Amino acid sequence: MIAALPTITPNQITFLALAGLAAMMAVGVVALNNPVRSAMCLVVNFFVLAFIYFTLNAQLLGITQILVYTGAIMVLFLFVIMLLNLSGKQIFPEKLDAKPVIGIAVGLGLFGLIASQVLLPMQKITKINAEYAYGSPQAIGKTLFTNYVWPFEVTSMLLLVGIVGSILLAKRKI
Amino acid sequence: MQQWLESLHPALLALIRVLLFVVPILLLVPGFIWLERRLLSWMQDRIGPNRTGTISKNFPIKFLRGKKTFGLLQPIADGVKLFFKEDVTPKSIDRLIYFVAPALALFPAFALGGTLPWGPSHGLYGLLTPIANVDIGILYVLAISSLGVYGVVLAGYASNNKYSLLGGLRASAQLISYELAMGVALACIALASGSLRFIEIVETQEQALFGALPAFQNWFVFTPYGLLAAVIFGICMVAETNRAPFDLPEAENEIIAGYHTEYSSMKFAVFFMGEYAAMFVFSGVFATLFLGGYNFLPVNWQYLADQGGGAAGLWQFIANAQYWLSPVFFLLKAFLGMAVYIWIRATLPRLRYDQLMFLGWKTLLPAAVVNFIAIAIWIMVSKVQNPVLGTLAALISYVVLFFVFKSFIGTNKEARALEKRTVTYAQFPTKPDSEPAAAQ
Structure with missing residues (x-):
């Protein structure tokens, strides 16, 4: 009987633990009433997602995930939520109308769209992670500054315009 | 030692590495608290904690009796105090x-x-x-x-x-x-x-x-x-x-x-x-x-x-x-x-809060960016030309960027005057005429 069970490798245990936690936290983001707790669920979700990237040897991607999303964006989210001082039930009144139905339909449609694009290429995957240096800063830096230097520069200009625009909107006198 | 470590399972070795980092910090934290209290008291011309850990009169070694040990046991006393304090949860x-x-x-x-x-x-x-x-x-x-x-x-x-x-x-x-x-x-x-x-x-x-x-x-x-x-x-x-x-x-x-x-x-x-x-x-x-x-x-x-x-x-x-x-x-x-x-x-x-923001956003960040650009220029010129030219280029870029930064900071004097919130004594609205009347 025991021999019939599929063998579980340490890699699978790691992945299942991380992915399960990430999925639970993703549910928690939408299921919890308290906005601060939802935000904290999102923080944990981003944090755990970074560890999944680490297990795939995408080190730079994982650390950027923590640095940008967990460390900067979610802190701003929390800051805004706490400044507004919302309490859970006042801002999310339960109403019976067509919104949930349309929302679920659109969500399922989006899921189907992404799944149709992702699932087919995933059939060809044979290895559990990339080579060690695949996601290293050196490899990504070289690719960014050789093959993709124009998209990179254009993106940086776009970000700069965004920064200048946001300062202009927020503060007329500097 | 080295061979024994190499023979260990990588996970076990990683655990040893973690313990070798975390345990010393945990053990040193009381030491930091002692260091802070003693150094602060020294810098502020106070005595500071120096009584805890005084060796008792009945200590077996004679010449150590009644000697003070710079309050070395103070962090332990602090820890015990914190541990036995009432835990108030609102x-x-x-x-x-x-x-x-x-x-x-x-x-x-x-x-x-x-x-x-x-x-x-x-x-x-x-x-x-x-x-x-x-x-x-x-x-x-x-x-x-x-x-x-x-x-x-x-x-x-x-x-x-x-x-x-x-x-x-x-x-x-x-x-x-x-x-x-x-x-x-x-x-x-x-x-x-x-x-x-x-x-x-x-x-x-x-x-x-x-x-x-x-x-x-x-x-x-x-x-x-x-x-x-x-x-x-x-x-x-x-x-x-x-x-x-x-x-x-x-x-x-x-x-x-x-x-x-x-x-x-x-x-x-x-x-x-x-x-x-x-x-x-x-x-x-x-x-x-x-x-x-x-x-x-x-x-x-x-x-x-x-x-x-x-x-x-x-x-x-x-x-x-x-x-x-x-x-x-x-x-x-x-x-x-x-x-x-x-x-x-x-x-x-x-x-003050506005000083904090001024220091962070308008002083440190531009200075860091200036430094970053100067280093980039230094490395580029050093690699393409030679290190002497590179150093020269870096120095020139420091000077140029400093004046660019200065000119930006000084452009909007009205806004800075509005932001300036320091109140000096001369700015207080004193009323020399009405005050003696009020006193009477």
Whole structure:
């Protein structure tokens, strides 16, 4: 009987633990009433997602995930939520109308769209992670500054315009 | 020893590495508290704690009886006091987040050192340190230090107290502001050393001083760009650990105790411990990035020994001692960082909020960016032309960028006058005519 069970490798245990936690936290983001707790669920979700990237040897991607999303964006989210001082039930009144139905339909449609694009290429995957240096800063830096230097520069200009625009909107006198 | 370690399972070896980093910090935290109290009292011309640990009159060794031990047992007494204090938990709090917050404050303080080497990369220490020698060493420190804000912010929110909330909000604004300058200062070092690994950064600093004097080490703090980056990183480091003069989140004369107002007993002690551990690890990061890591003096002993001569044996002996004592030297440098933290606390008054933002956004960030551009120009010209031209180009770019920065800062004087909130005595609306009448 025991021999019939599929063998579980340490890699699978790691992945299942991380992915399960990430999925639970993703549910928690939408299921919890308290906005601060939802935000904290999102923080944990981003944090755990970074560890999944680490297990795939995408080190730079994982650390950027923590640095940008967990460390900067979610802190701003929390800051805004706490400044507004919302309490859970006042801002999310339960109403019976067509919104949930349309929302679920659109969500399922989006899921189907992404799944149709992702699932087919995933059939060809044979290895559990990339080579060690695949996601290293050196490899990504070289690719960014050789093959993709124009998209990179254009993106940086776009970000700069965004920064200048946001300062202009927020503060007329500097 | 080395063979035995190599024969161990990698996971077990990793566990040993983690323990070798975390346990010393845990053991040293009481020492930091003692150091802070003694140093502060010395700097403020007070006596400070000097009674705890006085040797009793019945001690078996005669000449030690009644001797004072500089209050060495004071941290233990403090710990026992905190442990036995009443643990007051307010009623209308967010219970889950309230209890998780101290743990969240402690986690980054200990996780911060995950990529920090306290010994050379070859031989025995190569197996024991750093905990993870990954390609993203500096980024890891930035990422984990940015998580430090959660403990503070959530403690402030969950306490359901307006002063706590104010403390939490101040902390999040402060940490976001100073993280940017810190990131750019670290990027300068990454550019100069060409690597994000701490080990390689230390090895870059072991090269010849200014590329010309092979007997000395080129610690980044000796180079102009490194010195500027070190100053910026040092200031940001103090701000990230919420220490004076950046202790606005817990400013006791404005918002009681800030985010930990509602925390008592051991939960407060956990915040306290996290703060000291973070200070210590940040001091270690500073030492690794700018002060040559585990090297005691900026001298290449091995190079001197290889040169031969009468003293070659002595240099070789010192080089070997340098290798085996490197953890001690690293600890000494981290303790030096702690002492500077305490020195700054004893010297500088707390910043006002607008001063904090001005310093972070309009002084440190532009300075760090200027430094970054100058280093980039220096490296580019040095590689394309020669190092002398490169240094010249870097100096010119410093001057030009400084004047560009000056011209930007000075453009809108009206807005700055509006922002200026310092009230001097001369500005008080005194009423010389009406006051004598009122007195009568």
